Amino acid sequence: MSTKDLLKEVLDGASKLILYRGIVHRPGIREVIGIAKELLKENPSLGVIYSLYGDLYSILLNYAIENGAFQDLWRRVLTDAVAYDENAFSLISERYGFEAVGDSLAWEALQELKWLKTLSRLDVVGAVKEVVDVDLAHFEGCLKSYESSARGLKGAREDLIYLWDREDVQMVRYLSEYYRSNGCGIFGQYTAFRWVVEGCEGHLEGIRNVDPVTFDELIGYRDERQVVIDNTQAFLKGLPASNVLLYGDRGTGKSSTVKALLNEYSGQGLRMVEVRRGDMPFLHDIIDSVRNRGLKFILFFDDLSFDEMETNYKELKSILEGGVEALPPNAVVYATSNRRHLVKEYLQDNDSEELHSRDTKEEKLSLADRFGITVTFSTPDQRKYLDIVKGLAERFGLDVDWNVLREQAIKWAMWHNGMSPRSARQFIDHMRYKLAR
Incomplete structure (x- = not known):
């Protein structure tokens, strides 16, 4: 196939996309398609080509620096676009697996993956040289391979690059199984999230630099951590699992234990949403954001406590147990606190003039009781x-x-x-x- 025929095939396929149509607007892919369009014109503009390639070069080199990638930059950028895209095929695969993908959907996914494979093999620098006889600085080889150059790629996503080397008939199942294990969209791109409010609306935002702590780094408290690990493993297997309160003195590793869970099990579909005190009014929105996903979510309340006059604790209490809206089966609450009962108590609570002061006190203390498991981290001797x-x-x-x-x-x-x-x-x-x- 001639270079111009290949460029025509690329443009023709881009116009026919149904599932992955959003990919053509992603940085890097957008520039490649723009260069292909320009090269097929009767009189290609060198100025336009240089401008588009300059943008592409910058995108690919920034990607290399951020991800520690030193080769196959174009295929890696394309692979990431496929890994993160949310469409009918990726969402069904994430939640239900390949067996739930209908024949017509699998067929359409295959046609589009064939086009994406063609796109992955396009040599932009070579095409520019052949069509307009211009030598461009190649983006490959700009970053040497050495251990300290960057943080490195996520293992599962690194494996996905071999998608383009598979036989056509294997591609759909291989990609569907990837989505099932690793998710898609923002949940495929990140493992931890926070709630961000802009105006009157809120949404989950991925956390780029997650604390890398692992269980190998945590010394002591083996029995306490094993309780949390066992509960998390049951949760990941779809077995009954409890909401967990990690209570104890400061500096005993409660938060590190929860964060180590994410680093240990993110490859098995575990994700974490950090819920801060100010996020309490949006707790139901946060839950709705993860309710229909195929991954498992820990809603992490770090250093949880409430002042006497606060009433936000009632939102959490109703979610944990007793409210009309229950936690979905793919979410659990893990909280850490220096206070056993979470809500501050004062001496006047025991000497209140309120007619039913005992009821008031019991309501405050009942929040901690809603956690199925309480693990105590005591100060070591x-x-x-x-x-x-x-x-x-x-x-x-x-x-x-x-x-x-x-x-x-x-x-x-x-x-x-x-x-x-x-x-x-x-x-x-x-x-x-x-x-x-």
Whole structure:
């Protein structure tokens, strides 16, 4: 096939898209199609070609820097566009799997994937050279492969690039199974989200830099964490799972435990929505945003507590149990708090002039009771604190005599934030800095 025939096939296919029609407007793909249109004109404008290619070059190089990609940039950008696109095929696949995809939908998906495969093999630089005899700086090879160049690509999305190497008959099932495991749209692009309000409307926004903490980094509290892990695994398997309250002193690793769950199980379809105190009036909207998705969501309330005069806690209480609207089966609530009962109590609560003061007090205390599982993270004693210090020192390979390290760790706890896993980590980080000087 000649270059011009290939360009014509690309433009013809773009005009016939039904499912993936939004892809042609995505950065990078938009510029490639624009260059193809210009090259097929009787008198192509070099100015237009240079302008479009300059934009394309910038898009691909920024992608390389952000994602740590040093080769196959064009195919990777195209792969991401397919991975994140929301359409009838991707949404049905995410929620129900390939077996729910009807024959007519599978056929249309196949035709469009064939076109996308053709597009993935288009050599823009070579086409410009052949049609208008202009040499353009190639975007490939601009970023060398070395470990510290960037954060690296998400593993599942990295595997999806092999979609373009599969036989046509395999492509639809392969992509459908990808959507089922990893989601599509914003839920395929990110693993964690926050609620953002603009004007009178709100929406979920992906969090780009998620705390990378893993369970391997968390020393101690093994039994407490195992309770949370077991509940999460049941949730992912579609078995009965409870809402969880992680209660305990500051710095004991409650929040890190929940965030480590996301990093451990995001590849199995787990996602997390951070719900802040100011988001309480939108709690039902947040739930509606995830209700009909095929993924599993933890609604994460970090450092949850309410002042005496606040009534927002009633929204959460009704969602947890007892309200008309229940949590959907693909969502659970995980909360951390330094307060066992979540709502502040005062001495006057025990000496109130209200006729039914006991009822008022019981209502305040009932929020914590709505969580099916409560896991307590207590401040470690000296032995447990030093075990954490020792475990972290071994993990980071600190070459320090244990007796010296032990003495310094105890002093650090006395001078700073007491004995806690957080304090132990801060001490080890301080020692790593001292030894590296």
